[in-house]
Amino acid sequence: MDDYEFVFNLRQRKRPQRKTILPKSDPFIVFDDYKFKKRFRMSKKTFHVLHNLVKNDLIVIGNRDNPISSKRQLLIALRFYATGSFQIVSGDLIGSSQPTISRIVLRVSTVIAKYRSRFIVFPSHSEESKVNKFSLAYIYPLFKLNSGFSKIAGFPGVIGVVDGTHIKVKVKKELHERFRNRKNEITLNCQVVFDHTMKFIHLNARWPGITHDSRVFKDSEPFYILESDERYEGHLLGDSAYPCKKYLLTPLSNPSTLAEMIYQKHIKTRNLVERSIGAWKRRFYCLNDLRLKFSTSLVVIVAVAVLWNFLIDEKDEMDDEEKDIVENCEQIFASKGGTQAGFTKRKEIIDYFCSTRSSVTVSTRSVSSALSNE
Incomplete structure (x- = not known):
């Protein structure tokens, strides 16, 4: 076969069909x-x-x-x-x-x-003058937060509600025991703080599932801000997994008096964080099991938290978010920590509820006696 025939036969070969992109x-x-x-x-x-x-x-x-x-x-x-x-x-x-x-x-x-710093912002302290520390207007911009939470169950001075939620992640086999939580699942323990509109004001998504909620809180932005800045008169609400501090109030384990039972409105107010977590995971179903590289999972968690706040700002709600979704209702082992300042503030609020109820009772009796005299 000469060179001419070789080249001719080479050209006659069928070229592979070009891939069609629909x-x-x-x-x-x-x-x-x-x-x-x-x-x-x-x-x-x-x-x-x-x-x-x-x-x-x-x-x-x-x-x-x-x-x-x-x-x-x-x-x-x-x-x-x-x-x-x-x-x-x-x-x-x-x-x-x-x-x-x-x-x-x-x-x-x-x-x-x-855009995390733009959409997830912990409320700052203002230098404006203070008012009665149990009124709805502490210090701007905390006023809107306090007034919003007080409408839920009448609990005063709340900055936000804090809790931890576990998100399943994928890690190397040698790290399984560090990320294994009490349910025997490989998870990331994410600390979240919500305001009264169910918006994130803090997110800490970097701790293994084995870590206790109180330990995560001790290495978070709210802890450093509230621990170092005494100008904050408000407080967060947490469950019994957290220590009782001046800026973090927890429920009573065994309320006995009427005022202490009224203080347990804490539970109804704090339940907002569980409803928020449940609605967040329901809207972004990927959070139920992130089958991604661990580094990518961390970025995705922050991204969907930013999206959650963005959607609230745009007033774009899902119909199924209106339901009372509770993310975690199981009993949690109580933390034995706490400070005297925290217990003192909790007692002050209990006394505040007691005095408020007494004034309402006196006013009611005065109205009743006035009507009877007529």
């Missing part, structure tokens, strides 16, 4: 607003607001026939947050590979988590 369906066209919200956990209007916020930080992936735009990247990440499904399944549905989905989830989560 057009991807547009969720904004396929779904109405109700179905879109069910799948991506926010309305179309809110999505556009979020996209305008983050689009400059999301570069277009690929430079071939079908690049992944910033809008599509955000949709992919939101779909993962909403379902927590395997990434290979998500890739099959939208025509992308699992590694691409993984990179997109990490990239979008990192961009959203950058």
Whole structure:
């Protein structure tokens, strides 16, 4: 075979068929607003607001026939947050590979988590003049927080409600025992603090599941702020897992007097944190089991917390969040810690409830006697 025939036969070989990329369906066209919200956990209007916020930080992936735009990247990440499904399944549905989905989830989560300081803010102390320490207006900007919590059960001076929640994560086998919680699950113990609107004002997501809630609190931003700044007159509410301190009040283990029973309104007020955690995990189902790299899981947790506050600011609520969802009602072993200042403040509030009830009783008797005289 001469050179001419060899080249001729080489050209006659069939070239591999070019891969055909099917057009991807547009969720904004396929779904109405109700179905879109069910799948991506926010309305179309809110999505556009979020996209305008983050689009400059999301570069277009690929430079071939079908690049992944910033809008599509955000949709992919939101779909993962909403379902927590395997990434290979998500890739099959939208025509992308699992590694691409993984990179997109990490990239979008990192961009959203950058806004943490903007959306998750612990209330600062103002230099303005103080008022009666058991009134609804302590010091601005704590006024709105206090007035909001007092409307729940009449408990005064509350800055926020604190609790810990466990999120299943994936870690190396040699680290399993460090992350194994009391339910024998491999988890991350995340400390959360909510205000009266169910918004995060603090999130600490970096402690292994074996760590006790009180230990997590001792190495958190609220602890350092409230411990060092005595100008805070308000307090957090926690369960019996936390020590009773001047800035962190816990429920009574065995209330006996009427005033102490009224003080147990603490429990009804603090239950807001359990409802908030339950609603948060219900809206972003990926939090029930994060099957990601550990480093990616940490970023995703912060990202969905930022999204939660963003959605509250946009007044974009889900219908199922209106239900009384309680995340954790099991009994927790009580902490023996506490300070004399904490016990003193708790007694002051019990006395406050006692005096308030006495004044109401006297007023009622005065009105009754006035009516009888008429």
